[in-house]
Amino acid sequence: MRTAQRPTLEAVAARAGVSRATVSRVVNGSTTVAEPIREAVTRAVAELGYVPNLAARSLVTQRTDSIALVMPEAATRVFSDDQVFPGIIRGVSQELEAADKQLVLMLAGSPAGHHRVERYTTGRHVDGVLFASLHGADPLPGTLARLGIPVVVSGRPLGDAPVPYVDVDHVGGVTAAVRHMIDSGRRRIATIAGPQDMVAGIERLRGYRATVADAGLPELIAVGDFTRESGSAAMRRLLIEHPELDGVFAASDLMAHAALRTLREAGRRVPEDVAVVGFDDIETAAYTEPPLTTVRQPIVELGRRMTRQLLRLAAGETIEQAVMLPTELIRRASA
Template sequence: MKRPTLEAVAARAGVSRATVSRVVNGSDTVNPDIRTAVLRAVKELGYVPNPAARSLVTQRTGSIGLVVSEPPARVFSDDPFFSQVIRTVCLELETADRQAVLMMPSSPDGQARVERYVAGGHVDGVILLSLHGADPLPAALLRTGVPVVSHGRPVSTARPPYCDADNVGGARAAVQHLLDRGRRRIATISGPPDMSAGLDRLAGYREILSGTGRRSLAAIGDFTRESGAAAMAQLLEDDPGLDAVFAASDLMATGALYALRRAGRRVPDDVAVVGFDDIDAARFTDPPLTTVRQPIAEVARTIVRMVLDGADDTTPVIFPVELIVRDST
């Protein structure tokens, strides 16, 4: 009733353990006849290698850690952007015959767990998602010597290699588009100031506006829909005459649309709205949302490749983004 071992397969095929190991691991220095005999024995016994025994000697596990660092208060992880990244990373890892171990440390205690877990050699590499500035985790993980790659430019002092979309360029394109549409008073709902996606998109916004000599008007959000709605309300209070807003994420943009509706403003007639990400929902809002599309899948795939390659090439990879014009502008 026990699971068959290499030994059992070897006995059945009439060869040694070493040969079975060779066949199972696809070595090409095995006589074809012996190989087929071994494969038959494997099939007959339903042999599956014991991963623990294997990784005990190979020092590798075939798993990659996917760490989503999000404070407990934030429900940011409901952002479809996240699901898409996680899904793509997962699929890409499966292509490479690896598994994703999902970790969502939501407390210092959880972070310590992740650190121990990685230091313990549970995973061959780590992908960091949604890094925040003060997060001590990247530094700790880099110290373990395990390959670490960040999704998005890290803001912390520890700088793992990363891959990101062109956040600054995307924000520039969004704001320029609003200017081209003749908007004069353009506000922004920025992301959290401890995340590069927040900072960079704000920087792009400021850059374009300052080029035209206009004042900037910003309210800070945290990428959630709720914060988008609150920020929009705040902006309307600060400057009732605004006629456009650039939200640093689609989720916040949908919150802004909600707040504008409640305030009785028409979109785009009174206020034009641009988002960022191009999540699925952006096509179904009222009105459909103009937004900056980032190549989520490509970034995710690149990150997987980077971490599987050992994360030794530390030059960042930045993907271009694309403005998708719909009816909200």
Template sequence: MPLLADAVADRPTLADVALRAGVSTATVSRVLTGSARVSEGTNRLVQQAISELGYVRRRAPWTHRPTGGSVAAIVTESSERFFSDPFFARLLHGASRALVPVGYQLAFVAVRDRSEYAAAARFVRRGVDGVLLVSSHGPDPLMPLLDTAGVPTVLCGRPLAEHGAPYVDTDNYGGAQAAVHHLLAAGRQRLGTIAGPSDMAASQDRLRGFTETLAATGLEPVAELGDFSLESGERAMTRLLRRRPDLDAVFVASDLMAAGALRALRRAGRRVPDDVAVIGFDDDPVAQHTHPPLSTVRQPVEEQGATMARHVLALIGNGTEPGRSTLLPTTLVRRESA
């Protein structure tokens, strides 16, 4: 007689259905939840695969406390990164302002690497009503775990891998465009950029906004990568100067990296903005306290957190998506560095 665990292990999984149908697991999830964002043909392929494999969805219905409960903010970064980057505090402050008045508390979980993902999913399953997933890198392995758990989830930023969860993003591409236009209008001709991690959509969108806008003018872009930390910005700026000693402007994909870039420029004897103009991204508090104060692209971080919280409350309350994902505007803030 087979053990129960053996019988469960033999059952077809969501991944088996996706493989049979030739689609992603996210698409299978959308079919199972009745999402309108699946074509009739794809829906037919998935339903056929479900029928052929005898797949049965095993997740239990999600329950929540009607008088309030808790929402977990899962940040896929180290705790060191979380506490050193003001973006996260601003985002979670905005989310908390929307959650607390209606009886929900916000819990924080830092997930450093894949070895901690299963533990985070178990934490969620034990009593969290919803999840705000922040700082995803690449196709986040947490998403299938959260989907299996059935927990309502909203993402911070556009994900690299398509799936059914709604997200709230800012106009990273348009913000980078605005920065480049400002630098060109000021007469800068030799522009570089310090981009963020290549496995994040926000980084890709900011880099694309920079390179495409600059390429349209016939100028050649030059780029180096950082990881959104101050130290990486300092190192990347040093590499840019080595590659383009005549650089006269740089767009940096975060204010922390821009603060590091200012350090490198000062050490190299370059005056800002006389020799090199610098524009950051975020409008974090650090931007007002650099020397000189930093021109930057402001993204409404607190509003992004509050919007994510409202979306997850809608999912918790009625189990339906709050509509299409949200894109918030960015604004160029001019200070002394450019």
């Protein structure tokens, strides 16, 4: 069974009574083939159930028609409860489907895993590489770019390598969130920040600081890592250090969700005593108690845009170094 011979170009050519080259032309859509011959070839392809051997094609064209999407394995854990991880994949997948290219997904967990990613991508086994949710200043994207391998990352890269990226407007979203609380009379607005080795964490904290500073309000900061657990811990710390707080901006919905519960356990009412705003607009946000006001980011679109940029790059076009996607404040009951 395993040796079931698949028909080759040769076989199709023989059946259609033409040369290999002509079959290749038809299969690849060349225009310089007379109609009757094209038809004969098409028929032969159908009759034989011919499918081109991609390995053979890649060998000569130097293209693989596949691109890699690299994510830290932690992303599947940290984000396991929201749609960031599946959302990006969905967006990438949609665009690649349209371009008839394959998606090779690489979750880099261990250092060994990272090395494997490096070997694979630098080995030019893919036509381009997408990086999502980078932690810290990974040198790999820069290395690939220098090798001339098309790369696009999500979020402004922390290193100094000039790698093209697509990001959402963190600062704009956070500003809208914090202003919303200020406008409704809050004056002691704290933040539960995200991890400071990720752009999303850094930018969202930056937005918070700028906005409260602008309004002449104090900075009340506790740092989490985007997870619910860290959100509970941070909220508890904030309540101890700043019991007077009347608003909380959490850098992720997961942390906001945990904060909601912690506040309730501490006897604070939301939104009467404390307003809470999150970031992400995960599906759960509409089902928390009370429903969470939050900043929506276009996550599927992020995946799509990254992919489109990468494909353009791979096609030899020059692309914008940075693309920024808008965020939007979704008002529910928590603030």
